[in-house]
Amino acid sequence: MEYLREVLTRQVGGYDQLPEVLQIFLPMLLACLLCLGLVALIPLIAIWAERKVSAHMQDRLGPMRVGGWHGWAQTIADGVKLLLKEDIIPAQADRLLFKLAPLVVFAGGFAAFVVLPFGESFIVSDLNIGVLYIAAISSLGVVGIIMAGWASNNKYALFGGMRAAAQIVSYEIPTVLAILTVVIPVGSLSMQEIVKAQSGSVFNWFIFQPVTFLAFWIVFLGTLAEVNRTPFDIPEAESELVAGYHTEYSGMRFAFFFLAEYANMFLVSALATTLFLGGWHGPGFLPGPVWFILKAMALVFVQMWLRWTLPRLRVDQLMHVSWKVLLPIAFVLVLAAGTLALI
């Protein structure tokens, strides 16, 4: 944001004559709009990619018509359709919470984009507690999901919400512990400091170091559970719960959930990229932000690949994996990282 302000001061004539309040708020507003653009644009691409990836894995073609080349405009057409649909609220639903829930889910995903380090100066705000902030703010999405499940007044939606609640208390602890194994050697919670600690050669990336290599898989599995993707899509299991927490949602409110889901997929992939894959570092022929988005999108592709390959876990299997397998491993990794930091 400081960088944005500098650019504005240099490029826009008379910018420093504006009132102080505007000088502070305009970069904030611009940065927020840029983030909002990303939150809208990335899901558009990711949804189209998911349909193509799933289609090709099942020996189909997927969308081919809309827009000409491989149906690239299909998501835009679907989005317009969703926006134009009638807004339906079930008669017995809790109207206030029903309307609030998609906003809470979306706000959680959107707020987390603020600390993503796209490049050396492409970051809205490099908070001192960046990693903690992401871990904290992303729990807002789960509260929104529970809210949606409750407000719909539908048993399938309620089951979905309760499963989401049971899921977050299981995956969050091993994930945060595994993230600590990166924070300990870096000695900072700031996203940029973590990226800078991985500069130099590719082998400085945390994924290529023994302790953090194992931590990467825990973080990947934990974040997969966080965004409710297969094999952990228990809160929205189609074959058991119709659509889980968003069963009663349609039109624009459903679009919010859908956008948030894909934005969150990118978000957790970007978090893993920052922590383990060197962030925006990469060979010089491409600029930093391009590398960052490419790496994150590669992880998004892995998430899609898993979805169309693996069956779903049961609720108790998820509990077992989180509490009895990942948590002990994460504790050992934190101990190992601490010991390594001491010597």
Add this chain to the structure above:
Amino acid sequence: MSVTDVVFILTAVVTVGSAVVVVVSRSLIYSVFSLLFTFFGVAVLYVFLGADFLAGAQVLIYVGGILVLLLFGVMLTHRLYNLNLTTERFQPIAGTLIAAAVFVSISLAAFKTKWKLVGDRELEPTTQQIGEAFLSSYLLPFEIASVLLLVALIGAAMLVRRRTDV
């Protein structure tokens, strides 16, 4: 009035307002959901005091952990609407006295303390300072709190254990 003041007043209104809803709402689920805004408001107040780590930890633990568990518990309760949440024994005098004492002590603490606001100084990272303070001058209280949590953890595990040998 500066921008900071406006933001502070908005935060204070949201925090106190949602806290009032928590107390007076007739529906348990509304109480729990408005607790979400109270927790966030308190986190923002921590930021105003320059305690960034505390703010992050507040949201992580209270929203991500405690609120979700509360919601989970509330959803397993029946009869959520129009609950009559009063105790069997009504003690107006003792209640008023205790409430007044709490009010006075909190007000005294709020007015006597010299708060270090963010505007007065640079926002410096507090994470390292908190860590060092825990492991040096406040080691004993920290350890006592840890042991207490461990005891609670073992107790909870004991309670939910399947009794096979009774």
